[in-house]
Amino acid sequence: xxxxxxxxxxxxxxxxxxxxxxxxxxxxxxxxxxxxxxxxxxxxxxxxxxxxxxxxxxxxxxxxxxxxxxxxxxxxxxxxxxxxxxxxxxxxxxxxxxxxxxxxxxxxxxxxxxxxxxxxxxxxxxxxxxxxxxxxxxxxxxxxxxxxxxxxxxxxxxxxxxxxxxxxxxxxxxxxxxxxxxxxxxxxxxxxxxxxxxxxxxxxxxxxxxxxxxxxxxxxxxxxxxxxxxxxxxxxxxxxxxxxxxxxxxxxxxxxxxxxxxxxxxxxxxxxxxxxxxxxxxxxxxxxxxxxxxxxxxxxxxxxxxxxxxxxxxxxxxxxxxxxxxxxxxxxxxxxxxxxxxxxxxxxxxxxxxxxxxxxxxxxxxxxxxxxxxxxxxxxxxxxxxxxxxxxxxxxxxxxxxxxxxxxxxxxxxxxxxxxxxxxxxxxxxxxxxxxxxxxxxxxxxxxxxxxxxxxxxxxxxxxxxxxxxxxxxxxxxxxxxxxxx
Numbered sequence: 001x002x003x004x005x006x007x008x009x010x011x012x013x014x015x016x017x018x019x020x021x022x023x024x025x026x027x028x029x030x031x032x033x034x035x036x037x038x039x040x041x042x043x044x045x046x047x048x049x050x051x052x053x054x055x056x057x058x059x060x061x062x063x064x065x066x067x068x069x070x071x072x073x074x075x076x077x078x079x080x081x082x083x084x085x086x087x088x089x090x091x092x093x094x095x096x097x098x099x100x101x102x103x104x105x106x107x108x109x110x111x112x113x114x115x116x117x118x119x120x121x122x123x124x125x126x127x128x129x130x131x132x133x134x135x136x137x138x139x140x141x142x143x144x145x146x147x148x149x150x151x152x153x154x155x156x157x158x159x160x161x162x163x164x165x166x167x168x169x170x171x172x173x174x175x176x177x178x179x180x181x182x183x184x185x186x187x188x189x190x191x192x193x194x195x196x197x198x199x200x201x202x203x204x205x206x207x208x209x210x211x212x213x214x215x216x217x218x219x220x221x222x223x224x225x226x227x228x229x230x231x232x233x234x235x236x237x238x239x240x241x242x243x244x245x246x247x248x249x250x251x252x253x254x255x256x257x258x259x260x261x262x263x264x265x266x267x268x269x270x271x272x273x274x275x276x277x278x279x280x281x282x283x284x285x286x287x288x289x290x291x292x293x294x295x296x297x298x299x300x301x302x303x304x305x306x307x308x309x310x311x312x313x314x315x316x317x318x319x320x321x322x323x324x325x326x327x328x329x330x331x332x333x334x335x336x337x338x339x340x341x342x343x344x345x346x347x348x349x350x351x352x353x354x355x356x357x358x359x360x361x362x363x364x365x366x367x368x369x370x371x372x373x374x375x376x377x378x379x380x381x382x383x384x385x386x387x388x389x390x391x392x393x394x395x396x397x398x399x400x401x402x403x404x405x406x407x408x409x410x411x412x413x414x415x416x417x418x419x420x421x422x423x424x425x426x427x428x429x430x431x432x433x434x435x436x437x438x439x440x441x442x443x444x445x446x447x448x449x450x451x452x453x454x455x456x457x458x459x460x461x462x463x464x465x466x467x468x469x470x471x472x473x474x475x476x477x478x479x480x481x482x483x484x485x486x
Contacts, residue, residue: 005205005243007236008213009165010122011228013178015157015188016129016196017061023128023155024052024095031150032194036134044128044153046091051282058155059286060296062102062126065157065187067297069121071106073288079126079280087147088131096127096158098277102286108161108181109305110173119174120162126286129154132195151195157187163202163213168232172225175199180304184329192224199228204249205239214239215249219256219263231256235263307332315339315347324355330369337376342384349383357400374403381410389470395419423470425477428461431469432477435460443482454478 019029025043043050066073078100081093106121131152133145159178165171179190179197190197204216219235222228234256239249253270254263302310304326311322311332326332335354339347358379362369382399385391391399391414402413414420422428435457436443442460445453454475461474 004208005236005240006208006210007167007232008163008204008206008216009167009171009232010163010202011159011161011165011171011174012200012202013159013161013175014129014198014200015065015159015182015190017058017155017157018186018188019055019057019061019155021055021057022153023055023058023126025153027153029154031154034150036146036148037150039150040152044090045149052095052280054283054286055155058126059102060292061187062124062155062157063288063293064185064296064300065159065182066103066106066124067293068181068185068187068300068303069106069108069124069159071103071121071124073293074100074102074104076100076285076287077102077125078285079283080277081280082127083276083278084274086130087145088133088149088152090131090149090152094128094130095280095283097125098272100285101125102288108174108177110170110177112170112173117164117170119164119170122160122162124157124159127156127158128152129156163204168229168236171201171232172229175225175228177304180327184301184303186301195223198223201228201232201235203232203235203239205236205243214243215251217249217251217263218253220253220266222256227256227258230258230261231263234261238263301329304329311335315351316344317348317351321351321355324359325351328369330372334369334372334376334379338380338383340376340380342380343387345387346380346383349386350379353379353383353396353400357397361404373407374400378403378410385410385414389423389472390414390421391419392421392467392471394467395421418468420468421470422465422468423473425473428465428469428473429477429481431461431464432474432481434464436478436481446482 016029021028022044025041027039027041027044031039043052063073077097079095080098082096082098083093085092101123103124104122106124108119108121110117110119129151131147131149133147134142135145136142161174165174182188183190188196192198199222201219201222202216203219204214206212206214217235217239219231222231235254242249252268253266255266257264307326308319308322311317311325312319317325325335331354335351338350338354342350358372358374361367362372382391382396382403386393386396395414398417399410399413399419402417403410439457439460442453442456446457457478458471458474461469461478
């Protein structure tokens with residue numbers, strides 16, 4: 001897209017709440033991977049004569065999400081019926097909130113290439129999820145569609161942003177930051193592969209410098225951060241091409257075809273009046289009782305942005321390292337447990353081991369931070385040995401591998417594998433003298449100003465010590481020996 005246009009984006013994010021049961025019935029949630037239609041009942045399949053009963057746990061999680069995002073809880077909110085026919089909607093309406101959502105306002109601060117930016121949130125409302133249409137089984141395409149209602153009735157919140165987002169990168173940053181906050185607050189697992197977080201994007205273009213919004217298109221059901229970014233990039237190019245050709249952008253709903261790398265038209269964009277919203281007669285208004293709200297507010301954990309800032313202050317970590325450690329709450333908790341009782345140098349060493357060795361293991365074995373099997377106190381002990389000069393970085397890596405594979409204590413592993421670094425000057429000096437005697441050419445080159453020659457001498461010492469000599473002690477003793485003999 002050329003600089004003649006500015007992309008304007010608003011996101012509607014649907015988040016499955018981490019409850020054990022559905023929003024209006026006692027059917028269990030978490031039906032991903034379960035046999036189709038095995039987690040349903042007359043209520044969530046809309047059988048005649050059934051009545052919904054609101055899930056209190058879902059309300060608590062919804063309120064916590066709003067509080068974590070700085071939203072204003074309405075004293076009273078109401079449920080409405082959103083009427084439309086689709087095979088995955090057995091009642092032919094969805095219970096949602098329209099005119100009076102439980103939350104309005106709020107914000108989310110994101111990190112962009114030019115610094116921090118605040119994206120306003122327009123509203124958050126509660127609703128039930130729909131079922132799922134299956135057009136293929138495994139790799140086999142079907143000539144018909146099947147319906148699985150396991151997901152139908154699962155509690156959702158829909159978080160609607162203002163059109164404050166400019167560009168695909170900002171949209172990706174918003175979605176990533178939102179996911180972090182919701183996971184920290186325990187509102188949702190946000191597993192996008194399982195459909196626990198899905199995104200609709202409203203995108204339009206306007207002339208650079210103009211305040212007038214262009215005609216928007218909605219891209220439905222984007223199920224990954226990458227899909228959001230790629231779909232917005234393609235859609236902006238499509239709209240720019242139409243405008244450059246003197247054509248109009250049509251207000252419509254589009255789908256993202258990841259295989260073809262393009263958005264495709266789905267239907268003309270519907271408006272609120274098309275759904276014929278009306279108050280649900282079976283559900284009472286939802287009240288945000290002051291005492292309960294304050295109890296929920298008190299239960300909120302330290303959120304990612306605040307934790308990043310504290311890690312940078314308390315442990316003197318870089319913004320990059322603090323960002324890695326706080327990307328997952330479980331990982332941040334693990335780091336703090338490993339750093340407990342250590343000085344800042346050891347805490348930094350722990351952060352380095354986590355960012356390199358630990359995350360590499362998690363990625364290789366497709367594990368989450370909650371699945372770490374190495375006790376944090378052992379990682380802390382390993383970090384302390386590195387800072388104390390008792391273990392080299394190479395030795396720390398070997399010890400970490402042994403601890404990860406077979407467990408045990410750091411002290412036992414270091415002793416068993418003979419990884420302890422030798423810092424005793426008397427022992428190191430013997431190796432240094434042998435290395436100097438065996439490498440007179442390197443000694444002469446170093447004396448003549450060839451700095452790289454020092455590396456050859458250090459390497460010889462490390463070979464003699466089988467990698468156990470403390471490099472800082474080795475370097476100092478080499479230079480002392482050369483200086484005293486010149």
